[in-house]
Amino acid sequence: MTEGEPLIRWDWIASHLDEFAFRLGEHVELTVIAVGVGFVIAFALSLLILRAPRTEGPITWVTGTLYTIPSLALFALLIPYTGLTIVTAEIGLVGYTLLILVRNIVRGIRGVPAEVREAALGMGYAPGDLLWRIEVPLALAVIIAGVRIATISTIGLVTVTALIGQGGFGQLILSGLQRFFSTELIAGAVLSVALAICADALLVAVQQRLTPWTRAA
Amino acid sequence: MTLLADVLRWFTDPAHYRGGDAVQTRLVEHLELSGLAVLVGVLVALPIGLWLGHTGRLAFIAVNVANIGRAVPSLALLALALPIAFALGLGLGFWPTFLALIPLAIPPILTNAYVAVRNVDRDATEAARGMGLSESGILRRVELPLALPLILAGIRTASVNVVATATLGALVAGGGLGRYIVDGLGLQEYDRLFAGALLVALLAIAVEVSFGVLERAAISPGIRVEPRAL
Numbered sequence: 001m002t003e004g005e006p007l008i009r010w011d012w013i014a015s016h017l018d019e020f021a022f023r024l025g026e027h028v029e030l031t032v033i034a035v036g037v038g039f040v041i042a043f044a045l046s047l048l049i050l051r052a053p054r055t056e057g058p059i060t061w062v063t064g065t066l067y068t069i070p071s072l073a074l075f076a077l078l079i080p081y082t083g084l085t086i087v088t089a090e091i092g093l094v095g096y097t098l099l100i101l102v103r104n105i106v107r108g109i110r111g112v113p114a115e116v117r118e119a120a121l122g123m124g125y126a127p128g129d130l131l132w133r134i135e136v137p138l139a140l141a142v143i144i145a146g147v148r149i150a151t152i153s154t155i156g157l158v159t160v161t162a163l164i165g166q167g168g169f170g171q172l173i174l175s176g177l178q179r180f181f182s183t184e185l186i187a188g189a190v191l192s193v194a195l196a197i198c199a200d201a202l203l204v205a206v207q208q209r210l211t212p213w214t215r216a217a
Numbered sequence: 218m219t220l221l222a223d224v225l226r227w228f229t230d231p232a233h234y235r236g237g238d239a240v241q242t243r244l245v246e247h248l249e250l251s252g253l254a255v256l257v258g259v260l261v262a263l264p265i266g267l268w269l270g271h272t273g274r275l276a277f278i279a280v281n282v283a284n285i286g287r288a289v290p291s292l293a294l295l296a297l298a299l300p301i302a303f304a305l306g307l308g309l310g311f312w313p314t315f316l317a318l319i320p321l322a323i324p325p326i327l328t329n330a331y332v333a334v335r336n337v338d339r340d341a342t343e344a345a346r347g348m349g350l351s352e353s354g355i356l357r358r359v360e361l362p363l364a365l366p367l368i369l370a371g372i373r374t375a376s377v378n379v380v381a382t383a384t385l386g387a388l389v390a391g392g393g394l395g396r397y398i399v400d401g402l403g404l405q406e407y408d409r410l411f412a413g414a415l416l417v418a419l420l421a422i423a424v425e426v427s428f429g430v431l432e433r434a435a436i437s438p439g440i441r442v443e444p445r446a447l
Contacts, residue, residue: 068377073414076411077418080410156291160291160385163399176296180299182300185300186296193289193290193293196288
């Protein structure tokens with residue numbers, strides 16, 4: 001922070017709107033891939049837990065340990081193998097989504113009332129149909145709650161990937177830190193938080209659309 | 218495999234245990250910074266959380282402060298703490314990182330303390346009130362012991378987050394184990410980078426595990442049940 005320089009230079013912001021748009025695209029891309037891939041893996045792990053409850057302990061332990069490892073350390077451990085690439089960033093980001101997503105998917109499907117399940121079986125639903133047409137729709141509110149938490153934390157973690165050459169808005173924060181330029185770092189931080197809030201609002205809207213029956217409650 | 222050999226050599230090199238960049242020095246720096254931040258977080262958040270939980274007031278704030286905390290990325294906290302530290306004339310390194318860690322530590326401690334006290338069986342607090350305990354007596358002698366494991370769980374979450382984020386302090390010329398990662402990245406010395414990352418990861422896991430032990434020990438003897446398989 002140079003002497004006599006204002007905390008925020010609005011003229012700099014006005015002249016860098018193109019860069020903000022580019023960083024937004026990057027940030028969204030990193031987040032969507034991470035949550036998308038994370039969700040597919042978490043869903044498979046959850047089905048495994050529901051079929052074979054004995055796997056719950058080991059899966060929770062592994063995803064929990066992964067979640068505990070600080071993001072910068074996890075990225076750093078991967079760099080010697082996958083370099084300063086998007087792959088390094090995504091392996092880490094996907095890893096962090098698993099604990100939250102698995103927990104919510106399992107909790108959501110287990111929370112489906114036994115009577116509902118029995119009624120469906122009595123009506124002749126095959127196990128596959130039971131999962132996709134009864135259990136998943138009823139568990140959707142809890143599952144999307146997990147997706148919301150995973151998305152918000154991923155958007156925050158993406159900023160850290162700036163250190164390995166990715167980062168979206170994190171690049172603005174990092175470059176602002178390195179040049180002691182407060183306008184740039186505040187812009188990066190504010191845009192990242194704003195993106196998290198917008199993404200959360202979007203997911204709430206999606207959830208209300210997909211589970212209209214929860215709105216009455 | 219050469220990387221692992223390099224990392225092993227890095228750990229066995231006596232030069233890495235001497236001077237200002239010694240492993241033990243960085244570890245102590247990391248623990249000092251994290252410990253102080255968590256301590257301040259506890260001093261600020263715990264009384265508020267306990268009081269809100271006891272009175273049941275402002276539930277909305279107590280529960281949502283954790284969600285808001287999650288939305289603010291740790292790197293952004295550090296970024297925002299830097300101009301503040303500069304404005305206060307505190308300079309680089311320790312202080313901006315410390316300022317960034319406190320808002321990170323507060324939300325999980327506050328929310329957990331609130332939920333922990335709220336979850337205490339109403340019958341127990343009513344019985345204590347009937348026996349003539351004062352309100353602060355109820356909080357201190359009934360609610361606090363019963364809520365302790367969940368309160369510690371909040372402090373654990375805060376501590377793990379703080380230890381993780383203290384690593385980023387190296388970006389603003391702070392010390393701690395993050396130095397090895399940031400310097401290793403900058404100098405492209407992968408053995409240093411990997412060794413630092415390993416130390417940080419192990420420290421975070423160690424903090425998590427120790428709190429887990431503490432939480433189990435803190436369960437009030439009267440309500441302790443044998444752990445059962447899920």
